[in-house]
Amino acid sequence: MFAILLPIRRPCMTKHELKKLETKQKIIEAFWTIYTKNGIEKTTIKEITALAKCNRSTFYAHFEDVYSLLEEIEDSLIPTIHELPPTKIKTEDELLLASETILDMYKKNAKYFTVLLGEKGDPRFQRKMKDTLKPLVKQMLISRGQKNDAALDYTVEYYLSGALGLMMYIFSQENAPDTEKVLSIIQNLQPIHPNLPFEN
Incomplete structure (x- = not known):
């Protein structure tokens, strides 16, 4: 989906960097799936993390809240x-x-x-x-x-x-x-x- 948001995977990337990149992508995709159905007001971090199969602390490691996530998507477009x-x-x-x-x-x-x-x-x-x-x-x-x-x-x-x-x-x-x-x-x-x- 939003590959445009993420840096290009470089051959020199460590496993940790690659894992972090993939996790962020999953969070973005989970957010978008929920957002397209419910709109931003009814999109919750709880739903996003459940769909992305990660915990809340992982979400907050990448985004401040659902609004900052949406803004990052918008800015990438x-x-x-x-x-x-x-x-x-x-x-x-x-x-x-x-x-x-x-x-x-x-x-x-x-x-x-x-x-x-x-x-x-x-x-x-x-x-x-x-x-x-x-x-x-x-x-x-x-x-x-x-x-x-x-x-x-x-x-x-x-x-x-x-x-x-x-x-x-x-x-x-x-x-x-x-x-x-x-x-x-x-x-x-x-x-x-x-x-x-x-x-x-």
């Missing part, structure tokens, strides 16, 4: 500045490539995003995603002639809310379309929302 496309996008090809990069990152972890952005998810995660993507979308709009003012902030917030909601819906479907098809769907929204940064 938020793209870093190095994973995002460059903010200075000047051509249509660069714009499409940037859009495809973002969609691919979402699709890669769609099963997790769908939960975290859904009814049992954490509202703070959506805010984190928006704050991470905001500079990119803002620059896209500025490069297309929009003024850098309050109206631009509203447009960016509106776009990101819609884009995240659309991606969550699309990738939650059993037969989700590929990235190219999703881009086509978003581009077809252009006549409805002419200021969105996905124009032909």
Whole structure:
């Protein structure tokens, strides 16, 4: 599941380090199984440790509480500045490539995003995603002639809310379309929302 959270297993790792890594992974997987069913408020350390087959002291050796565990998962899914496309996008090809990069990152972890952005998810995660993507979308709009003012902030917030909601819906479907098809769907929204940064 969340291999992205954990350091790569190195050949030089000691048995103790490897054991610690595997235990943390089991705790994370146990948490996620319970969290997806119950939400964070009804997810308890007692249930997690029972499912992970470890004791409470082992849990606390890795995490402060269930909220810190959830936050670590969320942070591992938020793209870093190095994973995002460059903010200075000047051509249509660069714009499409940037859009495809973002969609691919979402699709890669769609099963997790769908939960975290859904009814049992954490509202703070959506805010984190928006704050991470905001500079990119803002620059896209500025490069297309929009003024850098309050109206631009509203447009960016509106776009990101819609884009995240659309991606969550699309990738939650059993037969989700590929990235190219999703881009086509978003581009077809252009006549409805002419200021969105996905124009032909």
